[in-house]
Amino acid sequence: MEKIFNFRAIEKKWCEYWVKNKTFYAKVDDNKKPFVILIPPANVTGSLHMGHALNVVLQDILIRFKKLQGYNTLWVPGIDHGGIATQNVVEKLIKKEGETKNSLGRTNFLKKTWQWKNEVSNKILDQLKVIGCALDWDRIVFTMDKKYSRSVKKAFIWLFNKGLIYRKKRLVNWCYKCGTVLSDMEIEYESERSSLWYIKYPLKDSTNNEYVTVATTRPETIFGDVAVAVNPTDERYINLINKIVNLPLTKRELKVISDYIVDKSFGSGVIKVTPAHDIIDNEIANRNNLETIETIDINAKIINASEEYNGLNIEVARKKIVLKLKEKGFLIKTEDYVHSVGKCYRCSSKIEFLMSEQWFLKVKEISKKAIDVVSEGKIVFHPKSWGKSYNLWLKNIKDWCISRQIWWGHRIPVYYCIDNNGHRTNCIPIVSYNKPKSCIYCKNKNFVQDKDVLDTWFSSALWPIGVFNWGDNKNNFDLEYFYPTSVLVTGYEIIYLWVVRMIQFGLEFTGKIPYADIFIHGIVRDKFGKKMSKSLGNVVDPIKIIEKYGTDSLRFALAQSAVPGRDIQISDEAFLISRNFINKIWNASRFIIMNITDIDIVKNCIHSLDFIDEWIILELENTVSKVKYAYESYSINIVTREIYDFFWSKYCNWYIEFSKIRMMVNSVETKKRILSILIYIFKYILQLMYPITPFITSEILQILNQKIKIVSKNNFCLIKNKNIKKNDIVNKMLNIQDIIVKIRAFRNEMNISSKIQIEAIFNVLDDNNILEIIKENKKYIKYFTNINLIKFGKNITKPKNSVSIVTKTYEIFLVLGDFINIEKEKKDF
C-alpha cells in the first residue's frame, strides 16, 4: 500500500461503481420506511459552485446515513429551467454571435436555450457524480419536462378555478433590462447616493406668490403627480388642506390632501403624489380616490408629459426637468441624499414602479395552513429561529405577481379568442391544458395563447409533488409512497422565494406537508468573509478542489464547517486539514493491513479484554452515541468533530500505540486477539465516517473484507467485563496519560535523549507517584531498555548521538506493566 492515499484513482473507481450498480436507486417498497430528499434543482445558468457543493454534500451525508440505518432512501436529482436568469445568460451568449432575442424570434431563441440547457445540465449532473452524490439517476427531473409541465398547468388551472388567480392592472416592479415584471421577492435593495430636490408648488390664485415646498427624489415623475399630500396633524400645513396648487411647468391643478403616512419630519413634510410610479403614493391615491397618470412607460421613456419631454429616457428627462425647474425659479434647493433603490436580483439594474396588467395569485388564502403547520411543529426548521421569521413573513404576505414577459419558461395556459382579423374579442379567456377547439362564447375557432410565461418560482414551488408527477392523475404510486418527503436541505437565502411557496402549494394541492424537517445551512464565503461571486472573482470551483485534495477532503471540510444556519468561511487551509485527516485514516489502515496474516484473526467472541480494550470500547460507545445524535439533529459539524477527535487523539494516539507494544511482547494467540479488536474498532469508525467520506471508507472496508471476512457483527463480538466501572477505566487512563506526560516533561527538561540515559531518568525522578509506578514496573523497564539496545543498536553507531529514541510507544510501555500481560520471555527479542 502506498504511503499516501491515491484519491484520484480510487475516487473515480467508486463513483463509477455506484452509478453502474445503481446502488442508490429506489423503488416503492411497502415493507420499508422511505427516507426521501429532493435536491434543490440547480438553475441551468452555469456550473455548480461551492455553495451547491455544500448543499449537496449535506444531503448526500443524510442519505447515506439513513441508508446505513436500513431506510429505503431516495434522493431525486433535478434541474431548474431558471427563468430570467437563464434567458439572460443565453441572451449574452447570442450577443457574441451578433444576434438578439428579437432578431432570432421566439421559436429560434427557445431552440438556442434548449441547446444551452442540455449542455449545462449535463455538466451539472457530471459534477454531482464526481462529488459522489447518492442520487437515483433514473429519476432526473427537469422543470420543463412534459410531465412536470403538466403539473404546472394543473396547478395554474386549479388555482384559477378556485378564483385565486386573477389578472389586473396594478403597480408592479419593472426591470427594463430584462423587459419583465418582477415579484416583490425578486428585488434587492441597495443604498445609493442621490439628491433630494425641494420644489415650489405655487398656490392657486395666490396674490403674494405663496407656495408649498415639495421634497422629492424623483423630479422626472412630476407629470404623473395627481395631488400634494401633508400629514393631517402637521400644524404648518393644516390651513392648506383642500386648497389647490399648480403643478410647476404645466400649471395643472392639484389638490392638497392629507394622509397619516406622510412623515412630518422628513424633507419639507409635503410630498407629491405620483400613484403610477410609487408604492406609497399608489396607496394614498387609492385611499383618496385619485386618478392615476402614467408618465413612464415600459421602455423607460417619459410619456404623457409636454412635448419637449415625451420620449426621453428617464435619466435624461430628470436632468432636463431639474434644469427647467431651476430656470423657472421652482427649484429651491438640492440636498445630497442616500436612499435605497430597488435592483433586479438577476441583472442588478434599477427597478421602476409602473402600472401594468399582470397575473396575480392571492397568496393570503393559501397561507393560513402554511402558518399552522410550522407553529404546530409538523414542519420544523433547523435551526429553529427561522420558524419565527417564517411566521412573520407569511402574515404580511401580499399577492404574488406570477407572470413574466420573457420567453423561457412555462407559457401561461390561457387562451384568448381572436376574430378573423387577428384582434382579441371580448370573450372571456379560456384557461386549459391545450388550445381550445372553439370558443364557448362565440364559437370562434381562433385563439392566441397568452404571451407571458410563469415566474420560475411558480414551477419551483411545485417541486415536491412535480417530481412525482402530480399532474398525471393515473399513476401516482410514487407520490403516495415517497411524499411527503423527509427533509429539505437548503440555504436561508431562498426560504421566502422557494421554501415557503412549496409548503403553501404542497398543502393546497395534496393537503399534506411537503417535508417534515427543513435543514437550513449558510452561505459559503471566502477566507475574508466575502460572499463568493463571479464579479468579485473569488469563486472557488469545487471541482478544482477535488482535483487538488480529493472529494473526501472537500466533503469533510464542508461537513466540518456546516453549523446549521451559519455562514461558513472556507479557504484552501480547510481542505488541507481534511486532506491530512483522510491521509491519517489511510495510514492507520496501512498499519492494520500490514499486520494481518492469514492466521491473525479470532473467529469468535472475545471475553477477556485488557483494560485498554475496555477503555477504547467505552470511548467508542461514547462517540457513537454522540455522532448518531448529531446526525439525527443535522449537526454535521459535530459528527466530524467527534469522529476526528476519537479517531485521531484516542484511537491513533493511544490505542494503536498501546497495541504495538502489546503485539510485540505477547504470544501469537494474543496478537491475534489484539488485532481482531483493533480491526473491529476501526471498521466501526469507518462506518460512522462513511456518510461523510464515502470513498476512502469504502475502499478500506473493501480491502479489509478481502483480507479477512471474520470480524463482523455476526461472528465476532467483544464481551465487556461487567465488574469494571466506567469511572475506573477513565481514571486509570487519565492516570497513565498523566504519568507519561510527566515523564516527557522531565525528559525534555533534562534534555535526555539517548537510550542509556533512560534509566537515569528513573533514578533522579522525584515525583513520588511516578516513582511508585516505576518501582512496581522495574522489570518492564529493564525489559524496555533491552528492547532499545537491540532495536536501536544501530543508532548508537550513528555519529548523531542526540537522537531521541524514547518514542511515545515506549513511553506507553513504561507504564503498561499493570495493564497488559507479557507472555514472551525477554530473549524472544
Add this chain to the structure above:
RNA sequence: GGGUAGUUAGCUCAGUUGGCAGAGCAUUUCUUUUACAAGGAAAAGGUCGUAGGUUCAAAUCCUACACUGCCCACCA
C-alpha cells in the same frame, strides 16, 4: 423602523443540562523512529464585546448597551 443571528487565543471556529476556558491552523523549540514529517513531542498565546443582576459557582441564565452580519418594511 421591525425582526434575527453573532461577538471566545493572531486566524477559523467548538464549547450540550451553569461546575478547572477547548480544537485546528499560524508562531517558537525539539524530532527521520517500523502506519503516518500530510507524522510525533512540547512551549507560548484568553478580562470569553461592555456594564449590571441571579447563583456557592456564569462563556453559558436574566437585563441594558455597543459593534458586526443577514432578513423584512411604506426612507417621498
